[in-house]
Amino acid sequence: MALVRWDPLRELSQLRNQMNQVFERLYDPFMLQRYEAYEPKLDVYETDTEVIATAEIPGLENKEDLQVSVTEDSLSIQGELKRKSEIKEQNFYRSERFFGTFSRTIPLPARVEPDKAKAFYKNGILEVRIPKVGDTRKKIIPVDIH
Numbered sequence: 001m002a003l004v005r006w007d008p009l010r011e012l013s014q015l016r017n018q019m020n021q022v023f024e025r026l027y028d029p030f031m032l033q034r035y036e037a038y039e040p041k042l043d044v045y046e047t048d049t050e051v052i053a054t055a056e057i058p059g060l061e062n063k064e065d066l067q068v069s070v071t072e073d074s075l076s077i078q079g080e081l082k083r084k085s086e087i088k089e090q091n092f093y094r095s096e097r098f099f100g101t102f103s104r105t106i107p108l109p110a111r112v113e114p115d116k117a118k119a120f121y122k123n124g125i126l127e128v129r130i131p132k133v134g135d136t137r138k139k140i141i142p143v144d145i146h
Contacts, residue, residue, distance in 0.1 A: 038098040040077060040126070042106060051108050051130045057081070058124035059097070066121065070114040070130055076105040077126065 040055040059081050060066055066079040083099045112130040119128045 038081075038100070038102045039104045040102065042104065044075075044106065044109065046109055046132070048132075050132055051110055051112055053106075053128045053130075055104075055126040055128075056124060057121070057126050060121065060124070063121070066126070068117075068119045068126070068128055070112065070117045070128070072111050072114060072133070074105055074107050075128060075130070076103070078103045 040057050042053055042055045044051065044053045046052070053075055055077055057066070057077075057079065060079065061082070065082065066077070069076045069078075078101070080101045081099050108130070111133040113133055114130070117128060117130040119126060121127075
């Protein structure tokens with residue numbers, strides 16, 4: 001039996017490499033995405049007469065899988081993205097797309113008329129158009145001093 005000289009620096013280097021591998025696997029974006037909640041990305045802007053919101057929701061196929069609700073001061077989007085085919089999870093090499101339920105509620109920049117809101121979905125983009133309540137532009141009122 002041959003004697004091998006013990007090298008503590010080599011042992012520490014191997015330990016460091018093993019720890020790096022553990023942390024790389026732990027913080028792999030693929031692993032992190034499995035536990036993150038999905039929220040559609042939104043753009044919201046307003047014109048003189050309406051508030052317009054657009055949301056990215058790729059992969060939606062049935063209108064029953066999407067619900068949009070509006071109050072005078074907020075917009076809520078809820079839905080479910082379903083996987084088209086049943087593939088066993090252990091057969092995946094990589095799975096980065098989101099499937100499951102999602103929900104997002106945001107405040108609106110102006111008071112709106114919820115009953116007159118309209119929503120359209122095309123090519124993975126949801127557009128919601130909501131008329132503003134009356135004339136919401138800022139008015140300067142002259143003050144009489146007596």
